[in-house]
Amino acid sequence: MVPTQYYLVLSAILFGLGAVAFVFRRNIITIFMSIELMLNAVNLAFVAFSQARGKLDGQIFVLFVIVVAAAEAAVGLGIIILTARNRQSLNVERVDLLKL
Amino acid sequence: MAEYGFWILTLIKIVLLLIVVLTANAYLTWFERKVVAHMQTRMGPHRVGPHGLLQPAADGLKFLFKEDVMPDGVDKLVYMLAPFLALTLSLTSLAVIPFGPKPLPFTFFGHQIDLWITNPNIGLLVLFAITALGVYGIALAGWSSNSKYPLLGGLRSSAQMVSYELTLTLSVVGVVLMANSFSLTEIIKQQDSSKYGLLGWNLFGIHSFTQVIGFLCFFIAAVAETNRVPFDLPEAESELVAGFHTEYSSFKFAMFFIAEYTSMITVSCLTTILFFGGWNSPFPASWGFTLYLPSLLLIPFGLWLVYDGIKYETLFGRLVLPVVGAALAAIGLALILFPGANEFIQAPFWFLSKVFFFLFFYVWVRGTLPRFRYDQLMNIGWKLLLPVSIVNVIITAAVVLLRATP
């Protein structure tokens, strides 16, 4: 039987690594992926809690998070494509003007 | 021994299944070529072995001994990974397919031997999960080849598979609603045919509601998912040379090949399970004589094989074919003599024969239909199949609800 604490620590680590990637990487797509990573970490924590508390709400919430992530990916990637088309670059540091 | 027995047993099952499936794949290629050939009034493979029966072995050897080209400037890791991914996933999906209801009459160190490797409560979802991951094999292959035709093929396939996955998933929701479970065995049990025969299958759905629409959507989407004709755009040779596996040669190519045929088998099994009652016989239990259908099939075929073998031109054929025929006939006879075995064989027999039918259907379609244009493909997926399957879900749900609350 795995203690809940382990899951939480793991999710904390994953979340932190996501944050690291978020500040460390320059490629918009990768940054977006790091956001997804953080979401996953949070989901893990949710499920762990739902197990610990013996209630399903946590898992329901995970489902919602996944839905939101899907919507976010759809729109976000659309934006990314447009940005890449307009700026010929995926580097966030080159995308520092609101309009061209 | 006993405590590890389960693992060992599973391992043995896996190995057996692999051997069976791979052989089946090999002979599926032979079967396909034969059938298509006869549809086009040709003989098909005929040189290697009697009726070209050894052709698959020859092909396999050829693949093994060809030079394994690693094109220049490819992303090596991904380039290697792609075919492995494709093959592994398609083989894995077989692990949740149940081939029969009853375990074997004997046990293995106290573990009963079911006719499946594993049977999770969410078998269907597992299958879909694997199918969902199946995209990567092709997409990555297309991308990593570092060449434009594969890239286009990869793009096409990923778009196509993502689009048709929706329909694939939605079209079975009806079935799940009626079975009230994701477990494949549950789904089969719910299509019990002991009373009404094949009317009990989900296709006709006398138990709750017919799933004809669901079946059509599912099968079309499944064909698209397996990148088979008429949806084989990722490898449209007329436009993309060979699509995503243009740059692949020798055994990596073979892997894609096997993966494709394996997923054909999987889809056929799935269709059988979901809509055609799985291992349920198409006849009511009251019709006792149907128990002897296997024998009635095997004995004449065996005898014909003997007859055909005797007057075969090559010596090899004259030696082999009659033996095989005699063996088949003997099996048929044995089934009649041992009712227990016959009784046990029924379920797998029906299951496999249905699967065989669908495999034939695949080949048939390939021999018949031309390829769709890409825009047509997308239109069918998004504008026809998806809405229809959604409507199907709604109607089925309504009917199930009505039935549940009289």
Place this chain on the structure above:
Amino acid sequence: MPILDHLWIVLLLPLLGSAINGFFGSKWPNRTVNTVALGSTGLSFACAVEAVREFVTYVAPTGQIFRKEFFDWIFTGASGGNFRVGFDLQMDHLTVVMVLVVTGVGFLIHIYSTGYMAHEGGYYRFFSYLNLFMFFMLTLVLAANYVLLFVGWEGVGLASYLLIGFYFLRRSAADAGKKAFIVNRIGDFGFMLGMFLLYRTFGTLDFSQLFAAASNPAWAREGWAVFGTFTVASLLLFMGACGKSAQLPLYVWLPDAMEGPTPVSALIHAATMVTAGVYVVARSHILFEHSETALVVVAVVGCATAFFAASIGLVQTDIKRVLAYSTVSQLGYMFLACGVGAFGAGIFHLMTHAFFKALLFLAAGSVIHAMGGEQDMRNMGGLSSKIKVTYRTMLIATLAITGAPLFAGFFSKDAILLAAYERETGMHPLYLVGLCTALLTAFYMFRLIFLTFHGKPRYDEHHVHVHESPWSMLGPLVILAALSIFGGWFALPSFLPGGRDYFKNFLSAVFPAPEAAQALSESAAHSLEITLAIVAIAAGTVGFLVAYWLYLRQPQKPAEIARSLEPVYKTLVNKYYVDELYAAAVVRPLIWISDHVLWKIVDVDAIDGTVNGIAHGATAVGDSVRHAQSGNARSYAVWVVVGALVIIAILFWPSLRPMLGMVTK
């Protein structure tokens, strides 16, 4: 009791009509607008009649009032307090009279308006406002507590403002509207203070509870010049009534209100809204009866207003203004009645007055319509032959208002005078003033008739083509004329054959008869009544004769008199310079303050200064902080991380401190 239990329907219908016309009417043809407006008011009238029938048959015999709570509007019970104001409607005999008058006369005037406004712009707007007014007026009379009543009170004020300023392109109309609104605010201020005081004293503003508490004998009757709760509360309420009912000193807005369309003047500024003040006083008569002072004040103010307005009315030349002043003076009568404790008489006069004054205004409107917009009586004359129906109906109304025998006004006015007479001993000043007012009324009303309808035409017949109004306008005139004759017969005094004071008895459920009445014996009372009636008739006759002599026999005489009595005439024509007085006393100082203090100092320096200062500060801060916003997403990401760090540190600080300790060691 299908309707009575759903009394809100009566209210809702006009509101609905108003909303529909207001939102969608702009594109519709007049016929559609008519259907909506008339339909809603007509239905409302029908419902009111049915409700009254049910009330009289089922509730009245039980001797109590009908009261129903529909929903809580304000309820502080949840938060500890016990203040509840519900959307509660009630119906008793008083309400019956008011509701019937409001819906009935209102409906007639709606019909009239379809003819009168037919060629005006903003047709739908007009009817939307009119229905809105009906809604609020009904709320006012049906309300079962002061707050809801106040809602209706303010609502009618709003409707009146909108309708006075209906021709908002005409500056005078817009100003008149504002004037009415502002003057009313003064009264409402008093009204609200009165409500606060009542709540503070009795802990409720609900009529039934409040009056029950007030009629508790524990409360002593406050004598003359005793300023107890009742006196103050009553006076404050009366202040509101003064504003709404145009009594001294707040009457000034009513004459100007004639800028509105004539039907509006008829409905709002003659028949219904301006009588709201009388209604409130009558409604809270229990409070007033507790205070000698309040009653006296009411009586005196009413009496003074009656005379004052009548005297101004003598010399006005604008036909509608004459009627306006006559309205003011008649309202004065009503308050006189209330002041002498004859609330029944007051309400009765309110009803009859609603009939004949509405009729007068409508007829005047018909005249104006016939004269093509001409309002000055000096440019009329000799119309009687040209517009017969209008003439006859207006004549009937005049007879009614001047108290000609057996016309409606006769009974109500006599009842009031009688009450005034009985009430006080000695010189009977109130009675005498009231009598003079009756004389003056007769004079200026017949002056109006003669100037308008008799004598030689004083207008250019080539330009003005006098024509009778359409029946949509005449029909209401006729009906109202009938009412002006027979409407009074509800109250045939018992000294007349067949008379049994039906009206008084009807209202006696609400107003127990004043003591003075029982003081006299039956026969004495009758003889007194008869005498007073004869005196009143005489006064009226005198007024009529004077008017006849001055304006038909020697038309040049009035001018001479005016010249001989130059100062008096000027004062009257300029309405005692009241407007100028107010302007000098109130308006100009206000303007000066707003200009020199509020605008130049408060607004420009303080407010604008602050705002601009903040703006400049923001700019300065922005200039310095701007550099943090490099536009580089990674920097932002780092900032986000910093924020997260801070939050987590705060959350887990207690458990993290020891760890930090470990780190430092």
Place this chain on the structure above:
Amino acid sequence: MSAALLTFFALATLATVGALSLILQRHPIHSALSLIVVMVAIAGLYLLMGAEFVAAVQIIVYGGAIMVLFIFVIMLLNAGVEERTDFSKLAKFGGLPLALALTGLLAAAMVRHGSAIPNPDTPGALASTETLSTLLFTTFVYPFELTSFLILVAIMGALVLAQREKN
């Protein structure tokens, strides 16, 4: 050390390594692949916790749809190895240590507080898909409908973004 614990550590290591390689890989495709590894590992953890439906959804939606979308976009834009610019001094010097500090802080907090959280007594007992769906369509039905609306909005947004401006 029980089988469950072994599995957990295996999967946890897998996830962590995947996350690390997401950070360290220089090519977006490799990052994406490592992220997929993480997701699969997490799905495995879900299974370990008995949340099989969530696990399946995790793979189907995250692995099968979202990540495919990512890879699709990467292929479409033909994104190459990312260029390592350092225009943001703050990110260059402060970013990494701060983020690592965040990781450490979170992990430390969990280590200290996690023990307070009770451990599940019966693993996977509650996570039957049926109960889950019942809960989803009764208690959480409004949020559920809301998400559907959200998806609709997202679809519209994607359409608007995707269509080339006419000229």
